[in-house]
Amino acid sequence: MSAYAPMFLLFAVGLLLVLAFFVGTSLLGPKNKGAEHQLPFECGSESTGGRHIRLSVKFYLTAILFVVFDIEAVFLYPWGVKFRSLGWSGLVSMLGFLSVLVVGLVYCWKKGALEWEK
């Protein structure tokens, strides 16, 4: 636990700094209230509709691919640390895992999931 104590101290200092900025800017600045002033900024044209517009499905696809490949990275770290004591068997067994993911990546690529514009 004592290894983590400096981390919490550092977090406290960081949090204090961030809160100081936040409180400072909330208190020091002037406050204007006006109908025009409160409009969302849209380069001078009038804003229509809410913020809930339909989003491209590509963003969801990217997010899912991220989850797949980032978990892979997390899985690779402990293997990387112990790699040199594992030797060939470690490399071969990890290659089995990696090849499944590479096949997945190639499949995504061929299906056009990595193409932003067709």
Place this chain on the structure above:
Amino acid sequence: MTLSSIIWTVVKILIVVGFIVNLSAILTWMERRQSAMMQDRVGPNRAEITVFGYKIRLFGLLYPIADAVKMFTKEDFIPPNADKVLHSLAPMLSLFPPLVVLGVVPFTDTLCLDNLHEVVQKNGVVASNWHFFSSWIEQPSCSLPGAKNFIDGCCVIGCQTAGVVHQPWAEHFGTCPANVAPGMIGAIHMQVIDFNPGVLYVFALAGMGIVGASIAGWSSDNKFSLMGGLRAASQLVSYEVAMGLSIVGAIMVYGTIRLDEMTRWQGDHVWGVFVQPLAFILFLTAAIAETKRAPFDLPEGESEIVAGYLVEYSGMKFGMFYMGEFIEIATSSALLVAIFLGGYNMPFLHRDGITIAVGDAVVWKQHIPHILVILMQAGAFFGKIFVLCWFQMFVRWTLPRFRYDQLMKLGWRMLLPAALANIFLTGVILIAFDRTGTEFQERMGVVGDFVNLATAIAITFVQLWIVIGFFGSTQPAIRRNAFNKRARSAGEIVEKALAS
């Protein structure tokens, strides 16, 4: 925790946080001046304060202070339809992680306080005799000839089986010579958080920055913001993958995820950039993408979506995003330095001083007091960070912005396969290397020494170049004159054309 360890932790926190906050302020100045230099103009230099009747300008260094004053006294605007809690939380979430990320990065070697003083009894009172400038720490001597070579760190603990990789050297090398006497303070590890997660801590916090940018976009009740937030989220997660996978190769070589052990490995052998060049380039590219600056500034993309997720922010809340961005430059540079560019190590600078040696032949040896070695290492670490920050500014003002499909293509179709290939290649080479005999590994150790020599020479030249460029250059004047001349001749051409 004892009182002295708490005090030391506070001192280290002040060093780390103070360094990056001040560096980010200097970087805002540097960006303005450097962009001015690259665009052949003088840049902002007129902010001045009057002290006792003297007007002080300091080459525009007062601009960061003026910025801070202005941002704090500007209206703090929250759009009426915005999600007020999230809108306020977002800038905090994007400033907080870069502030604390440097906690696991070591900025000098272990400081051995015990080595700096001896406890003496004076008239029955225990007192310390401090000798800062006369004590050094002896390097552990090698019993095995040529064992201090490319891969194994065996020599340090004197084990006789070269080629077999153990980790215990890492525990021994950073520790101080045992000196058990009453009143001893101990060894100070010069990183704030001395724990095992290391790189995982860095990535966990770096991931939080994505949340800040995307909820800033979502909560602002503005379509530009929403698009900017989406772009930010999508871009950051894409490059997070490449970043995370690119250092797996480095982890395989170093055999650890602790940044202090990585740095020590590089001090024993060669800098990581020489054993993992591809990983270095991938990590650098991904790190620049993670800072959301040109050529990767699509989330802000001022010609397309005004300022992206920053549209509805003003005052210091905008300033927090802005500051977070500059701190991210500094932290990503620090990570690159610690993982690939030797951290606080300089070639041939060991714990006992400078030893220029190639193979078994010692060319030159000079003892340096421990405290000076520590200071030189800190200077090396912060200097390297500064050079990398300069490089990122250089890239930012050189390359134009990518298109979004190019960005995704670079992340998923180039960096990701390259990172996977790097893991495979590193694995094969490492296993092949571990299978080779002692003789070959000794030879590689000599190659490593030559690489260190080349690095040392290159560093000397870069330093000379910086010094000459800073103090001895007449270039801007020459360039201005040439520019004026061109402008005059262009004016004459126009005048002639008008006259005819």
